[in-house]
Amino acid sequence: MSDSLQKTSSIEKVELSGTQSHLEHVPGFSAGSIPMTNEQSSLVRRKIDKVILPLLIWVYFLQILDKSVIGYGAVFGMKTEAKLVGNQYSVIGSAGYWAQLGWQPFSAFVIVRVPVRYLMPFIVTAWGIAMCGLAASTNYRALLACRFLLGLFEASCLPLFAMITSTWYRRSEQPIRVAAWYGMNGGASIIGSFLTWAVSFAHGGSLYVYQILFLITGVITVITGPILYWRLDNSPASARFLTEEERVWAVQRVKDNQAGSESTHFNWKHAIEASWSPVTWLYVSLALFNNLGASVSNVFGPLIINGFGFKARPTILLNIPFGVLQLIFIAFACLVATKFKIKSIMIASLTVVCIVGSTLLYAIPRSKPNSTGPLLFGYYLFPALFAINPILVSWVTANTGGQTKRSVMLAYYNMGASAGNIVGPLLFTANQAPAYHKGLGSVMGIFAAQAVVTGLLAFVFMGMNKRKEKTRIKNGKPAKIHDRSMDIKYGAPIVDAQTEEETAQATKVGSNAALDITDFQNDEFTYVI
Template identity: 50%
Template sequence: MPTTASDMSRETSKMADSQHEQQTQGGKGLRHKIAHDEFVKHGDKALAMAEDRVLLTEADSRRICRKTDLNILPLLCWVYFLQILDKSVIGYSAVFGLRQHAGLVGNQYSTIGAVGYYAQLGAQPLAAYLLVKLPVRQMMPAIVFCWGVSLCGMAASNNFGSLVGTRFLLGFFEAACLPLFSLVTISWYRRSEQPLRVAAWYGTNGVATMLGSAISYGLGHINSSVLYSYQIIFLVFGLITVITAPILYFRLDNSIVSARFLSEDDRKKGVERLRANNTGVVNTEFKWKQVLELFIEPKTWLFLAMSFCVNVGASVSNVFGPLILQGLVGFSSYTAILLNIPFGALQLIVILASSWAAYKFKTKSWIFGMAMVPVVIGVAILYALPHEKSNQGGLLVGYYLIAFVFSANPLIVSWMSANTAGATKKAAAFTAFNAASSAGNICGPYLFKSTDAPDYYPGLKAVLAIFCVLVGLVALQAVNLAYLNKRKEKQRVANGKPAKITDRSMTNKYEAEDEAKDASLGQMAFLDLTDGQNDEFQYLL
C-alpha cells in the first residue's frame, strides 16, 4: 500500500520518541544524530532542515526576525483586532438601544454576552485537534470568514432568540483564534522575542476599544428607516471581517519552513535560530499522551486558574464597560462611549509596558503580580466610593485602573508558551487556556445582575476577591516553576549532561560562537518532545 502523509508523520514521530527513549535509558553523553535522508524519506522537511546545522549570525537572526515582523505580525495584529472588535461590539450596541429594540428583559442581555463563551468552551476540543492537523494558511481564513458572516447575521437579528443563535456561532468560530495566534507566535520567534510579539497582537485590545468606541459613536448617529443603530454597527464590522478572509489566504504562510518571503537558505537559518526554544517547529500527529501529560501537571491548572480569574474581570469591562460608565458613574450614552476611548488607550499602554518589562527582565511572575495591584485598587475604589455625582472623577479613575487587567492575558500566553513543548501539548495547552478564559467570561457577566444595577455592589465585591486570589496564584506558580527547574538539573546530571546550561532562547542577541560551544546540546529540539520529556528544557519564571 502507498504511504500516506499521516503514516509518514507517525513514523517520524516514532523515530523521535525512539531517540528520547534511548536517551532516557541512560547512555551518558549520547548525541541524537538522526540521518538527514531518513527525514526526507518520511516527508518531514522541518526535521530535515534541523539536522544539518547551519551557520547563523546575529545579523542573519535580526534580518529573519525583521522579515517575519513585516510579513506575519501585521496579519496577526489586524485579525486579532477584528476578533476583539467583533466580540466587544455587543457592549457598544447596548448603549444604542439593543436591549430596547430587541425587547430584551431580565438577564437576557447577560445571556447574549455570555453565550459566545459557551460556544468557545464547547469548541476547544475540536480546536485543539484542528490546530495540529490543519495548516495555518487554511485554518485562519476559514474561521475569520465564518465569524464575519455570523456577525453580519447579528445585524439581521431583532429578538432574543436570533441574537443568541448568531452570537453563539460568532463565539464558536472565534474559539481557535487565541490558541492559533499563540502557536503561530511560538513557531516563528525565539522565546526572548515572544512577549513583545504577543503584546503587539494582543495589544490591539486597546486599539479595538478606542476605534470601536469612536466608530460606534459615529455609526450610532446614522438615522435609518430600515436598520436600528445596533444593526448598522454589527453589519459594518461584520463585512470588514468577511473581506479580510481572502486577503489572509493569499498573504499568510504556514511556517518558517515554507515561508515564501524567505530564501531557501534563510529558511534553514530560520529553523536553526529557533533551536534553543526546544519547542519544535511543525508536527501533524495528534498525540494523546501529550494531552495526558498536560493535564496531570500542576502548572497547567495554575495557568488555567489564572486565566479564569483574569477573564472574569476582563469581561466586566468588555460587556458592561459602557453601561458602568452610563449607570454607575452617571454619564450619558454618548459620553459613556467617548470616555471608553481613554480606557482603550490605557489598555494598549499597559499591555506594551508589561510585555516590554517581561522582555527586558526575562521574567513574568513578578511583573504579572505588580500589574494586578492597580486592578485591585481600581475595583476597591468602585466598591468603596459612594456612587454619587460628586464622586464621578474618583469613580472614573477606579474604572480606568481596571484596564491594567489587560496586561495579564498576554503575559499568561507568553508565560505558557515559554513553559510548554510538544506540538499536541502546545495546541491542547492553548485551547485549555481559551476554555478557562471562556469560563471566566461566562461567569463575569452573571456577577453583574440587572437587579443590582446601577451600583453592582455584589459583582464588584466578588471581582475584588477574585483578583486578590489571582495574585496568590501567580506567586504559587513561580515557586512551582523554580522547583521544576531544580528537578530538570537532576535529570540532566543523571543523563550525563551539565546540571546548569545556558538558556540561549532568552538572550537578546543570537551569539553564534556560544551556540557552537553547546553543539552537543540542542539535538532534541525538533523531536516533538514535551517539556517533561526533554531534559534540556528550562522553565521560565
C-alpha cells in the first residue's frame, strides 16, 4: 500500500470532479484525470509569474507612489503654496484612509461579486483621475476632497491583490509573491525621491512642484487602466495565456491550499463567521499597530529627515536609502518565512528592530554634536516595518478558508490598516516639530503591543491545530496531515501511511479541498504558525 502512495509523490492524479464547475467552459474539457508532475506545476507557476505577477507589481507600485508623493510635495512648499495652516496637512494625509475605512464593508462584497478583469482596471483608472484632480488643487478643500477620492478608489487594492495572489499561488509560494508586489513600497520610495528631485528644478512655470508631481503620476495611472483590462485574467480556470491542460493543472496545484473553490456567490454565513472570530480581531489589531507605526515614514518621513537639519533636495535624496532598505528587509524576511514555514517569529523579530529604531529617534537629542549619523541610523531601521505587512497579509490568506470569508477577513484587515493610517499622522502634530518626541514615544508603545499580540496569535493557532487533529480522529481520518501547500515541490503524499488502517484513513483525506467551506468547517485545514 505504501508503494502506491509513494508514487503519488512524483505524479499527482488530478481529480476533476471538484473543479469541473470552474473548467466546464474550457473547450475540450471532459471529466477524468490528468497526470501532473512537479515539473508541470513549475511550468504553470512560471507562466503565471510572467503574466499576472508583473501586473500586480506595477499597479501596487503606482498605488504607493500616488499616495506618497503628498509627503514629497510637502517638502517642496505645498503647505505654503496651498496655504495650509495648523494640522490641515495631517488631516489631508488621513483623508484617504477615512475613505478606505468606510468602504471596506462594501469592498468585501464587490471583490467576491465583480470579476477581477473588470474591477481592477476601473479602480486604477478612477484613482488616476483623482490624482490628476490633486494636480489641479491649490487650496485645502480641493486637496482634501481629491485625497478622499484617491483613498476611496484605492480601498480595494490590498485585499484584491491578496485575493488574486491566493487564487493563483500555493501557500508556500505566496509570501515571495506578496513580497514582490508589496516590495514596491521601497521601489516607490526610490523612484518617487528621484522624480521629486528632478521636478524640483522646474521653475517659473504656471504649476507648482507638487502639482507637476501629481500630474505625472496621475496620467501614468490613467494609462495603466486599459492595459490591465487587456492583460489580466479572472482566474486560473479561464486564463488565456495557459493551454487547456495547463488550466486544469493551475486549478489543481492550488487545491492543497484548502481555501475553497472559486465562487462569485457572497455567503453571508461565512461573513458572519469571520466577524465573530477572535482571530479576525487579532489580525485587525496587528494591522492597526503596524500602520500606526508606518505613519513615521509614510507622511512624516521626509519632514523628520528635514528636521535633522537638511535642506529640501538632500532631504528627498536621503529618502532613497530608505526605499532600498525596504526592498532588502522585505526580500530577506519573506525568504526566511518561506524557508522555515513560520511567520509569527519573523513578525516579532522585525517588530523588535522597529522598537530599536524608534527608541534611537526618541532618545538622541537633535542639538547634540554628531547626532545626525545615529539619528539617520535609527530612521533607517524603520524599513523593517514594511517587511511585516506582506508576511501579515500572506498569513491572513493562508489561514482563511472560503472565498467570502477570506474576502471579509481581508476587508477587516484593511479596516485596521486604514484606522492606523488615520490615527498615525495625528500622533505627529505640527507643534511637535522638528523632533516629534511625543509621536515617537507613542509609536514605541504601539510596537511593544504588536509583539505581544503576534505571540498571542501564534499560541491561538497552535491550539486550533490541536483541535483539528482531535476532529479528524473523530471523523475517521489521520490526526496528522502533511500540509502539501507549504511544500516547495509539488506532489508529496498528504499522509505517510504505513499500515492498512492508515491507508484506509488516507483515502478519506482530500475531498474538502475544492469545496467552498471555511477553515472552521474544514477538518483537513492546517493553520500556519
